Amino acid sequence: MIGRPRAAVAGLPEYKPGRSAAQAAAEHDLAEAIKLASNENANDPLPSVAAAVAEAALGMNRYPDHRCMEVREALAGRHGVGLDQVTVGSGSVGVLQQLFAAYVDPGDEVVYPWRSFEVHPVFCATSAARAVTVPLADHAFDLDGVAAAVTDRTKIVVLSTPNNPTGTVCTTAELLRLLAAVPDDVIVVIDEAYREFVTDPAVADPVEAILPSHPNALVLRTFSKAYGLANLRVGYGVGHPGIIGALDKVALPFIVSGIAQIAALASLVPQAAAELAERVAGILAERDRVNAAMAAQGWPVVPSQANFVYLPVGEGAMDLFVRLERQGLVTRPFEGEGVRISLGTPAQNDRLLAALGTCDPKQ
Known part of the structure; x- marks a missing residue:
């Protein structure tokens, strides 16, 4: 090497x-x-999105808007939150990587159920963090076990719900119970990359049901799955302005292409x-x-x-x-x-x- x-x-x-x-x-x-x-x-x-992307390609010689302001504004309006509560990144996984960069020091602990999204141990390793894994229970998350695994060294808890690869979800009641048991200085990530496919009535939108009462929660979403924009890499996070501000500080310049931003905007119209x-x-x-x-x-x-x-x-x-x-x-x-x-x-x-x-x- x-x-x-x-x-x-x-x-x-x-x-x-x-x-x-x-x-x-x-x-x-x-x-x-x-x-x-x-x-x-x-x-x-979607045909309307493809048409918008084709037109936007003519501007590929210019840098995109670093802060993705139009996309942020559209998402803030959709979710009924302040503009300072939304960030946009390279897929939901890109926002998660920014969270690790902003919050995790060597030796810190990151708790997550396992098996889950395979990038979690990668991000822990690159941050020199200690990964604390909690085994699945009948293919679903054991959130009581997750809560018990949190210590004073824990910086982040990461939950992919629906979980990849099992497809199981955390109910809103389970998430609220976990957040009540976790210290307020531990960020709990609710990664909802597959949110649009959830039909379980026990799962409410955490932006409405959880964020107002738990400022240490961060909700991640993506345009890669349901919206079919996997090739363009655009996702977002919704959370407390303090968390969003920290994420923005560590974002790579122009991380979301202009074409991806146009596609996201076109995907959000009625x-x-x-x-x-x-x-x-x-x-x-x-x-x-x-x-x-x-x-x-x-x-x-x-x-x-x-x-x-x-x-x-x-x-x-x-x-x-x-x-x-x-x-x-x-x-x-x-x-x-x-x-x-x-x-x-x-x-x-x-x-x-x-x-x-x-x-x-x-x-």
Whole structure:
């Protein structure tokens, strides 16, 4: 290795994105493959958003607005909060990285359930923080265990709800109980990357139900999933002005491209909202259909509140992953635990179900 990288980097757990369809097709000598590994929206971008992006591309020779003011204003209006309570970043994960940069010193503790989003241990390692993990309970978060894991060294608690990869959620009552048990100087992150797919009536909007009474909570959202802007990398955070101000201080210059800002704005207008609602309804219908079909085939399916399903097949995870990939279906395996499968189009989901029908759920 050239130079002298930090010791934390040498042992860093690398974030591994889902394999591409092209990789799988080439490796298994297939004519084509379908990628169901990264929880992307299988639909094309909304037509109105695509048109706005095409026009905005003509201005790519200029720097974007560093503070994303128009997007902030639109989001503040949508959520009924002050402009100083909103920040915009490179996806919700980009805002989370800014939070680590702003708050976590070497030796500080960060508490999060596990298994969860794979970037959490990466951010802990790069910050030289101590990761304190709390095992899942029946594929869901044990928030009492999370509260018990908080010490005077804890700076941040990170909760991805719906959880990636299990698709389970924290109810509003559970979150409020956790926040009541956590010191006010510990920031509790409620990462809702899959918020638009949640149908559980016990889950209220935390911006309205939690933030007013708990200034140490931070809500993260993204345009990558339901809005279908994964390629453009734009997300946001809503929280107390003190937290938002700290996040803004550590933001890289011009981190959100002008094209991404235009796409986000176009996604927030009433016309796009109606289009989005129709598409989300289609995804939810497919989620119900796929879940029911998998269960009928004998697969153990975790009830999902996201745009993916999770099969906790334990030691059979890698075998199932390979079997599906050989049939041109790229999924996301977690060795010894399970397989996460993103929902595709109805035709792609039919192909998935047919492939699962050739596999034995008990192996």
